Amino acid sequence: MRGQCAAAYGGDGPYKVKDDSMDVLKRLFEEHFKVPADSVQPLQGELGGSGRAILRLTGGGHRAIGVQYGVREENVAFIEFSRHFHKLGLPVPEIYCEALDKGAYLEEDLGDTTLFEFLSKHRNGDAIALDGLEAYRKVIAVLPRFQVEANRNLNYKVCYPRASFDRQSIAWDLNYFKYYFLRLAGVSFNEQALEHDFTRLTKFLLSAPHDYFLYRDFQSRNIMLRDGEPYFLDYQGGRKGALQYDIASLLFDGKADLPPSMREQLLEHYLDCLAEHIDLDRAAWMEHYYAYVYVRIMQALGAYGFRGFYERKAHFLQSVPFALKNLRWLAHNVELPVALPALMQAFEAMIASKKLEAISVPADAGLRVRVFSFSFHGDFPKDESGNGGGFVFDARGLPNPGREERFKVQTGKDAEVIAYLNEQKSVQQFLASAQEMVDASVAVYQAREFKNLMVSFGCTGGQHRSVYLAEQMARHLRATNGVEVTVRHLSLEKMGK
Numbered sequence: 001m002r003g004q005c006a007a008a009y010g011g012d013g014p015y016k017v018k019d020d021s022m023d024v025l026k027r028l029f030e031e032h033f034k035v036p037a038d039s040v041q042p043l044q045g046e047l048g049g050s051g052r053a054i055l056r057l058t059g060g061g062h063r064a065i066g067v068q069y070g071v072r073e074e075n076v077a078f079i080e081f082s083r084h085f086h087k088l089g090l091p092v093p094e095i096y097c098e099a100l101d102k103g104a105y106l107e108e109d110l111g112d113t114t115l116f117e118f119l120s121k122h123r124n125g126d127a128i129a130l131d132g133l134e135a136y137r138k139v140i141a142v143l144p145r146f147q148v149e150a151n152r153n154l155n156y157k158v159c160y161p162r163a164s165f166d167r168q169s170i171a172w173d174l175n176y177f178k179y180y181f182l183r184l185a186g187v188s189f190n191e192q193a194l195e196h197d198f199t200r201l202t203k204f205l206l207s208a209p210h211d212y213f214l215y216r217d218f219q220s221r222n223i224m225l226r227d228g229e230p231y232f233l234d235y236q237g238g239r240k241g242a243l244q245y246d247i248a249s250l251l252f253d254g255k256a257d258l259p260p261s262m263r264e265q266l267l268e269h270y271l272d273c274l275a276e277h278i279d280l281d282r283a284a285w286m287e288h289y290y291a292y293v294y295v296r297i298m299q300a301l302g303a304y305g306f307r308g309f310y311e312r313k314a315h316f317l318q319s320v321p322f323a324l325k326n327l328r329w330l331a332h333n334v335e336l337p338v339a340l341p342a343l344m345q346a347f348e349a350m351i352a353s354k355k356l357e358a359i360s361v362p363a364d365a366g367l368r369v370r371v372f373s374f375s376f377h378g379d380f381p382k383d384e385s386g387n388g389g390g391f392v393f394d395a396r397g398l399p400n401p402g403r404e405e406r407f408k409v410q411t412g413k414d415a416e417v418i419a420y421l422n423e424q425k426s427v428q429q430f431l432a433s434a435q436e437m438v439d440a441s442v443a444v445y446q447a448r449e450f451k452n453l454m455v456s457f458g459c460t461g462g463q464h465r466s467v468y469l470a471e472q473m474a475r476h477l478r479a480t481n482g483v484e485v486t487v488r489h490l491s492l493e494k495m496g497k
Contacts, residue, residue: 021053021055021068021104022040022053022055024068024099024102024104025037025040025053025055025057025066025067025068025104025106026040026057026066028066028096028097028098028099028104028105028106029057029059029062029064029066029106030059031097032064032096032097032106033059033060033062033064034060035059035060035062036059036060037057037058037059038058038059038060039056039057039058039059040055040056040057041055041056041057042054042055043055043056043065051069051070052067052068052069053067053068053069054066054067054068056109057106063109064096064106064107064108064109065093065106065107065108065109065110066104066105066106067104067105067106067107068102068103068104069103070103071103071160072100072103073158073160073161074160074236074237075098075100075103075105075236076100076158076160077158077159077160077236077237077238078235078236079095079098079100079105080155080158081154081158081235081236081238082094082095082107083095084150084153084154084155085146085150085232085235088145088149088150090142090145090146090150090232091142091229091230091231091232092231092232092233092235093107093108093109093110093231093233094107094108095107095108096108110224110226110231110233111224111225111226113224113225113226114220114221114222114223114224114225114479115135115136115139115220115221115223115224115225115230116220116221116253116255116256116479117476117479118131118132118135118225119132119135119136119220119256120475120476120478120479121472121475121476122135123475124413124415124418124471126259127415128258128259128262129418129419129422133262133265133266135225135228135230136250136258136262136266137266137269138228138229138230139223139230139250140247140250140266140269140270140273141269141273142230142232143215143218143246143247143250143270143273144270144273144274144276144277144278145277146213146215146232146235146246147212147213147214147215147243147246147274147277148212148213148274148277148278149277150213151211151212151213151240154213156239156240159238159239159240160236160237162239163239163240164210164239164240164241165210165214165216165239165240165241165242165245166206167202167206169239170201170202170205170206170295171198171202173295173298173299173302174198174201174202174295174298176298176299176302176303176306177298177299177301177302177305178191178194178198178302180302180303180305180306180309180310181298181301181302181304181305181309182346182350184305184309184310185305185309185350185353185355185356186353186355187346187349187350187353187356188349189342189345189346189349190342193341193342194342194343194346196342197340197341197342197343198343200338200339200340201291201294201295201338201340201343204288204291204336204337204338205242205288205291205292205295207288208242208243208244208288208292209242209243210240210241210242211240212240212241212242212243213238213239213240213241214238214239214240214241214242214245214246215232215235215238215246215249216235216237216238216239216241216245216246216249217234217235217237217249218246218247218249218250219249219250219253219256220250220253220255220256222234242288242292243274243285244285244288244289244291244292244293245292245295245296247267247270248289248292248293248296249296250266251263251266251267251293252293252296252297252326254297254300254319254322254323254326255318255319255322257322257325260329260333267289271285287337290330290334290336291336291337291338293326293330293334294330294336297323297326297327300319300323301320301323303316304316304317304319304320304323308320314366315366315481315482317359318359320356320359321356321359324350324351324356327347327350327351328351331344331347331348331351366446366451366482366483366484367442367445367446367450367451367452367453367482367483367484368385368451368452368453368483368484368485368486369438369442369452369453369454369455369477369483369484369485369486370385370452370453370454370455370485370486370487370488371454371455371456371457371470371473371474371477371485371486371487371488372454372455372456372457372470372487372488372489372490373412373456373457373458373459373462373466373467373469373470373488373489373490373491373492374456374457374458374462374466374489374490374491375458375459375460375461375462375463375466375490375491376394376396376458376459376460376462377460377461377462378462378490378491378494379490380392380456380458381454381456381488381490383452383454385451385452385454387450387451387452387453387454389454390441390453390454390455390456391434391437391438391441391453391454391455391456392456392457392458393430393434393455393456393457393458393469394458394459395430395457395458395459395465395466395469396458396459396460396465398424398426398427398430398459398465399421399424399426399427399465400459400460400464400465401417401420401421401464401465402460402461402463402464407420407464410464411463411464411467411489411492412463412464412465412466412467412468412469412470412471413467413468413471417464417468418468421464421465421468427465427468427469430469431469431472431473434455434457434469434473435473435476438453438455438473438477439480441453442477442480442483446482446483455470455473456470457469457470457473461491462489462490462491462492463491463492463495466489466491467489467491467492470487470489471487474487
């Protein structure tokens with residue numbers, strides 16, 4: 001998983017980059033742009049899962065993302081795929097130059113907004129604003145071009161570690177799930193019966209046409225939005241496979257937590273777009289779809305288990321409750337065409353597991369950020385962590401929805417108030433400035449292993465502006481790995497709202 005901002009690259013803020021990595025990338029920058037890099041910003045921290053050194057370099061009016069990574073085969077795949085896609089006019093980063101003997105390359109800088117972060121800013125619980133829905137529709141419209149159009153003349157010889165999502169690839173994912181999630185989470189299962197189910201599931205998955213490009217990690221943190229348009233990253237694990245896998249990855253992306261109605265709407269949109277590229281039998285296509293949803297969820301759970309249970313990077317476990325929520329929905333709404341009794345029994349045990357349902361980042365595993373809203377005429381938020389407090393932002397200079405009769409009984413969590421404040425340029429400038437300041441402190445706090453930070457927003461009544469800003473800040477921070485975010489609205493609590 002990568003991306004072009006701290007959140008997309010792992011969300012961990014500045015970290016120590018080896019001097020040789022920085023030197024190699026700075027030399028590449030100067031050789032390509034003919035000017036030295038006067039600013040180098042590390043973008044991925046130790047909590048990220050990729051193992052790459054990733055930097056943003058700027059100088060002389062130019063900017064680029066520099067990557068150094070020791071797995072040559074992945075570098076080759078990413079570079080060759082990128083150039084193939086770029087030649088076809090697909091929205092991917094341009095590769096400026098590379099030094100494969102050093103494991104380094106420079107690519108186009110696509111900015112700082114992932115689809116996941118954009119979604120977080122355009123939702124209120126399960127209510128997704130039209131801008132969020134439209135962003136997903138744009139993303140989905142491009143997917144068939146990767147799968148079908150870019151599939152032609154693609155050099156699959158550079159794929160790593162496999163050239164197709166074949167029996168071996170599926171076995172790796174299923175065993176990853178079995179040993180790193182089920183086993184380490186303490187979920188009991190009958191190993192031989194589960195192996196029989198895995199064999200049946202694999203045979204069924206491979207009965208779907210699988211001669212298309214499979215992106216492999218098509219999810220919201222690997223998609224950037226620049227000027228409202230989507231750009232795509234992290235397809236170095238691409239290979240041949242079935243069409244169902246990638247759209248399943250996007251729509252059942254755990255932390256994105258898309259509402260079922262939105263998933264269904266977007267799936268129909270995808271099938272409409274796909275039908276422009278191939279002769280599509282929708283019923284036959286749908287017969288295999290939910291089997292690929294299941295296998296993608298299992299692959300993700302295996303990754304969460306390996307990073308969280310085995311490597312003890314607890315923040316990776318934050319996505320487990322979302323995966324369980326998806327499994328619960330599937331159990332109530334989907335019946336597969338193939339019988340998998342042992343696997344379904346394991347899923348039922350997971351859903352019923354109090355241990356798994358209660359998983360969260362322990363207080364000592366990362367940075368806890370407590371976000372408050374309050375009224376300046378009431379009680380100020382109190383710091384109970386011993387840290388001495390934190391940011392206090394005064395929102396009283398912003399447009400006040402409380403002055404309008406239609407908003408009198410509403411709060412900053414209601415859709416109408418959110419829409420009103422979203423349209424106020426001064427509010428968005430205020431929020432962006434606050435986020436920038438808080439992000440800087442979060443990065444330093446994480447680097448210094450501090451455990452607590454407070455961020456508070458006050459307004460006149462503590463009902464509209466401060467509530468809205470606190471909710472938006474919380475959603476923004478939840479896109480940062482290693483950060484546990486809680487929100488309290490002090491004035492609303494007194495009102496019983």
